[in-house]
Amino acid sequence: MDQLRPGIGQTAFKNAASMAPGQLSNDDREALSQIAEQMRGRRTALLTGAGLSTDSGIPDYRGPAAKPRQPLTFQEFMADEPLRRRYWARNHLGWSFMQQAEPNAGHYAAAALERSGHLSGIITQNVDRLHEAAGASNVVDLHGRFDQVVCLTCETEYSRAFLAIILNELNPGFLEAVKGIKAAPDADADLGDEDLITSFNIARCPLCGGMLKPDFVFFGENVPKKRVERSFAMLEAAELLIVAGSSLTVMSGLRFAKRAAKEKKLVIIINRGETRGDPLADAKFELGVGESLSYVAELLDPDSRNS
Known part of the structure; x- marks a missing residue:
């Protein structure tokens, strides 16, 4: 597996600027363009979390603006x-x-990446079904559906x-x-x-x-075995794992980053704030999920902007 070029590793992104949605600096674009190059000719498993849906007005548990709450077990x-x-x-x-x-730009970008053949599948920790609403079909709703x-x-x-x-x-x-x-x-x-x-x-x-x-799936409840198996099959069919908008706090998501790292697959994380998977990542982006996925999708398939 090719290595990411110097300057695009995990350390390089620890101090990346927190950009407003839709704004990417030239450095950000250069970094994301190198990620797009890593995706060319490789299948990618995409794991998404609540950070992808905040632009759709759905709050998350652990984002920078999230207030502390104790979910019912x-x-x-x-x-x-x-x-x-x-x-x-x-x-x-x-x-x-x-x-x-309604789906946001990140959901539509994920669906475009699926249609263009770049994804082995989408594993989502979200229950909102917005991936499907955006047109994606090969999706595992890991935590169920609302x-x-x-x-x-x-x-x-x-x-x-x-x-x-x-x-x-x-x-x-x-x-x-x-x-x-x-x-x-x-x-x-x-x-x-x-x-x-x-x-x-x-x-x-x-x-x-x-x-x-x-x-x-409630806190304290196990993810059904068939969903886990299908998710691992998506990961096995891929050479690259992208984690988008998840803090990987719970093991149901972290296990995929652990498996990917163990099998020497490239692991890329796009998330505002620290995640439990950061030590496993080959590259970490402190960027908004929607604009990052949209930019990568457009680089890989220019027609995705109009899809």
């Missing part, structure tokens, strides 16, 4: 009905935000849109009463009205009456 969701009621009240509001989110729910008893899957109808019927006037509330990560919302929370009615499975759960 799977064990708490299962065992504590008041916490479960609070979760569903917030999720019902968060769903109304998430379904309005637009589905599943019954934990009979395993029947329902669309989140269908559940929204049921929750609206069970909680008339709820959404109207919470206008102006801000969105939070993973189809959550910052809902602080305790009266609205304690009076929120939880839906049960229409088929068996069992407990419903959003079809994504």
Whole structure:
């Protein structure tokens, strides 16, 4: 495997300027052009995180502007009905935000890279389905998807849109009463009205009456084995791993950087802020994800700007 030219290694990017979205300096363009050259003739596995979707208005957990929060764990969701009621009240509001989110330039760039044959696949830690909305097809939704729910008893899957109808019927006037509330990560919302929370009615499975759960992986829950296997297959089919917009804080994402480094594959990270994968990276970019992927996609396929 060819090595990155001097000046494009990890150390060179530790002090890169924090540019506003859409702004790339000449040095940034030169660095990204060398990454595009590394991608020519090689298949690339793309791992994306919450930093890719912030330009679509979806907050992240660990970005520079993110406020500290303690996510509900799977064990708490299962065992504590008041916490479960609070979760569903917030999720019902968060769903109304998430379904309005649209892909940004980074999602379209990833889809363009897939169409032009440069990607072995896209592994995303996001549950927002914006890769698919942008036209990508070979995507592993590693942590699940916000637009589905599943019954934990009979395993029947329902669309989140269908559940929204049921929750609206069970909680008339709820959404109207919470206008102006801000969105939070993973189809959550910052809902602080305790009266609205304690009076929120939880839906049960229409088929068996069992407990419903959003079809994504909670903290403390394992990623389904088939998703992990499919993701590793994408990595095995690639010579290069690009991590875009993920802090790699949780092992579900970090494992791919570890595997790639172990197998001597090139590892490139594009993320504002430190990541757990930085020691594994051949190159680290302190740049916005959307503008970086867009620039690389345009270099590799000039027609991608109009696709």
